[in-house]
């Protein structure tokens with residue numbers, strides 16, 4: 664038994680990714696997004712595919728600035744939790760970040776123990792200079808709004824911890 668394979672996502676995986684994310688978005692653990700947003704962001708995703716072709720894990724890397732990207736939409740199917748899959752997907756995304764030249768990874772999460780084990784540390788306040796903050800305000804991306812901690816998205820991020828890993 665070789666277990667799930669981790670690979671870059673294809674458009675046909677989006678249905679499986681959405682099936683994984685839906686219950687977590689309902690519990691507000693992950694952000695709910697429209698289907699079009701997943702298709703537009705397919706190149707950001709890695710997935711874990713079971714032997715029978717089922718998508719049992721996913722995660723994405725969203726670049727925000729020259730030195731900064733966010734880990735987002737990391738999820739593992741309930742029946743695969745605790746077998747190392749989440750960690751493998753995350754480290755794959757870290758490799759992607761290194762390849763892109765990104766030096767810092769942000770995440771917003773309830774899973775502080777998991778991310779701490781992978782080198783993330785909680786941060787207070789902003790992780791970018793005032794100049795970069797002003798530039799990021801021009802983004803239409805909801806995740807960037809959460810990174811900036813804008814007032815209008817605070818209800819979505821309640822109880823989450825802001826964490827950063829330096830590569």
Ligand SMILES: CC(=O)SCCNC(=O)CCNC(=O)[C@H](O)C(C)(C)COP(=O)(O)OP(=O)(O)OC[C@H]1O[C@@H](n2cnc3c(N)ncnc32)[C@H](O)[C@@H]1OP(=O)(O)O
Pocket residue numbers: 687692693734735736737738739740743744745746747748749750751770771772773774776777778780
């Ligand atoms: C930035 C964001 O995307 S934030 C959102 C993060 N996602 C969520 O909150 C969604 C719900 N949660 C999940 O889907 C999962 O819990 C994840 C993605 C956070 C972690 O996925 P998992 O596959 O369970 O991770 P993994 O197995 O690598 O590690 C989980 C635990 O299992 C243990 N573990 C790791 N490898 C193994 C293994 N081979 N065998 C047994 N246990 C293991 C680890 O000790 C770890 O414990 P920790 O939580 O204390 O760190």
